[in-house]
Amino acid sequence: MRLGPLTVGTPVMLSPMAGVTNWPFRVLCEEYGPDGLYVAEMITARALVARNPKALRLCRFAPSEHPRSLQLYGVNPAIVEQAARIVVDESMADHVDLNFGCPVPKVTRRGGGSALPWKTDLLEEIIHRVVRVCEPAGIPVTAKFRVGIDHDHETFLESGRIAQGEGCAAVTLHARTTAEYYGGHSDWTRIGELVEHLDIPVFGNGDIWGADDAVAMVNETGCAGVAIGRGCQGRPWIFADIRNAFEGSDARVRPTLGEVGAVVMRHARLLVEFFDGDERMAVHDLRKHIAWYLKGFPVGGSVRAAFMGCESLAEVQAIIDGLDQRAQLPERIVDKPRGRVRFAKKVHLPYGWLESRRTTHAEREQLFGDDPMDAEY
Template sequence: MHFSEEERPIAIQIYGSQPETMAEAARIVEEVGADVCDINMGCPANKVLKGCAGAALMRDIDLAERIIAAVRSAISIPLTVKFRLGFNDKERNFLELGRVCEANGVQAVSMHGRTAKQMFRGEADWSEIARLKEELSIPVIGNGDVREPGDALRMLAETGCDGVMIGRGATKNPWIFRQIAARMSGGRVPEPTLEDRRDLILGHFQMVAQRDPDKIALHKLRKFTGWYTHGLPHGRKLRQQINQLPDVESFFRALESFFDELEVGRAA
């Protein structure tokens, strides 16, 4: 729950299956100064489902409602709920859960247009986001498969949703938000330069390395490098190389020489 002021407005998400515990968690979220508390009712990971949390709550709307009501009355900041189409294709009950959210004072909902069973397979079904938007009066945030700036504009136009949430697209291209903003105001879409990439990656990694113990930092850095270097020349070689590196220091050296070589290659 660490964040910096420049990240505001910031939402912190909680997940769980016990109304009282969730209410307590939400109070902590409010205390640390988050602007919004979000409840996760969409996570399809087995370890979360086993505890009857995340998307498992879509199969128990009564419990979902008790959680929402308990959390809503525990805090005064806005509350949002994130969910999927349903648990599986036969149980697409997002309209029901959406109505429960609205009836219990939730300020906005976001929906990923896949079922939990689908995980990340197939395509997100945006037409169901449009149905949810028609059904509810609270704001609906659409989610799923926004990879390029143009996808965000298309989702807004096709579904009528009030906002767009971006997951994987932002981990590969953290500039996607300013690119969308530029498109929306009719401006040019700024392409990140090699220097922008270098600054962002090293800046992010320095923050991680300062805060986390070496082993945890190294694990995170490997994960982020995988995302950030997609589509860069020799990105795969770097990804293979960093899996062998023993510590954060050697990781930074490898990354810096990767960018130095890219710059030399570009100049040549």
Template sequence: MLNPLAIGHIIIPVPVILAPMAGITDLAFRRICKQMGCGMVITEMVSAKGLYYKDDKSHELMQTHPEETPVGIQIFGSDEKIMAWAADKLNEMPHAFLDINMGCPAPKIVKNGDGAALMREPEKAGRIIRAVAEASVKPVTVKIRKGWQENEVNALEMARIAEANGASAVTVHGRTRDQFYAGEADWEIIRQVKEAVQIPVIGNGDLFSAEAVLRMVDETGCDGVMVGRGAQGNPWIFRDVLGLLKHEHEGKQPDGSEIYDVLKQHLQLVTSYKGEWIAVKEMRKHAAWYTKGLPGSAVIRHQINRAETAADMLKLLSDYLLKDLCCLTR
């Protein structure tokens, strides 16, 4: 059973959290997930160096809305002084807490010693966590992986270091960096971390259904869960978790009409924040996820990828979801 989670002074009544995903969990998608019952959201990861050198894109990533409270800002970097500088500068932002990314496996991130590369430098990681925690007036959390590779599994060590250096919670993705997102996530390592530290532990990896969320809690004892790819095209997963917790889950999947309504709102939100040209391009991948597994979805994806305006995209989706599928459920 999921109990309320305390991260410093922040209380999350239902700790089912949307994972930060680059290029995906922008303000528009976070708002959609909050409306579905997501307990907490976190921004896409923001470069501390980008903030230091006044990069406009980095500042755009930190845009938040009162509707998504409590929201965390995730930062990444490997220079402890710049990370501390960023934490200090962010103290006046309206976010509730600060998250440090030490788990991103992307080559362009780890080649600079950031993200999951810090799993190979535990002492340095500890200095960064302490520097950020001392500079921030808000709680600091850390996201890590199982380890760098199977013969370098050190999630327990990293979690203990995070705790010792001021972190208020730690999130564990049950894969090594070498795995990226392939294979199965190791939930056992999450259980081991939970037993190794006193701070809250949030589990992450292979959460593609409400049932999987509750199973992870039962099997690992984690204090909260972080849903990543399982929310892509399926923000209803948060509603489903709430339904299971309240014993109201009926297993009803959204029909074509509901999918269309959410897609339309999603597109409108992205357009309002980024403009139509960018919104249409960014929504192509989301539309593919929303329609994945539906009859004829390959055809509609091809058509959507050629749409040049929001009106064109909505017309294609309306014809497909409201007429062709009618009330078909997935």
């Protein structure tokens, strides 16, 4: 796949996930599928402009990462443009993705994420400004969005048309509405509709838990590539499986528990580097990944609890050494969903958001006010 001057050898993307896709995890994924696109977790534009230390940490990439992909989130077009200018001027990334798909209430209630495409003027202006900054530097811009706020307020076809018209190199569609959150099964037919509607590449996203799912999505929808979110949690080797499947190979990575333990320790060591040598912080960050790595293996609750109490790499290694190194993941749960399935929930939007497709002067004043939370993590 071509994205402006970039070539993506295998059309597979690691979707940004807050608290998950920092560079240590991206490096693990990239090692299994070295020619994909691995996007950093969402960076709040105002926080980057304010030089928030955590935002700057999240903008860091490992030397092995290429292309370097960074996702920006914001509601104020001027602030998002400033953030894009920083990315360009400081050579922070080779590819910029724009987030219009996050369904989290603290984002949507301020008009951001998956709420924003309802306001077509904001969507157009943000994409236009960012492309205008990035294009001269040879940095392709892509956008990710959902089907709509709910099925009475769908926006994905219009969002795709706007993204294409304003110069995006590709788009990603998570085939759920905001109201559906992560519940049920995503509706892949909507991805097919978007593919028919656009000339630029479309990445399909939603419910890809294994390589066969990726192939099925491409075959059913005609999408140019796939984006993997929750499907890679605790199993970065899914990118090797998808690469093999796209090349027509049946080869799959099926690690033993001992091999998974080795991945966990590599992940932990990379996290220590990410946190500038702070081993305790690294091990604490690893905890959420442990649950995903171990899911389905014959590991008791007491062992899982022991992992949650670890404060050092040595303690993590000691527990791993005590596991059954030859244990296999039962075939019945290979490539099955893992992690919590979050079902439909109430959508939180700014007051009167659905009354008009364009922002009023009053709405802009409310949305663009100096909110200190927008510059923090």
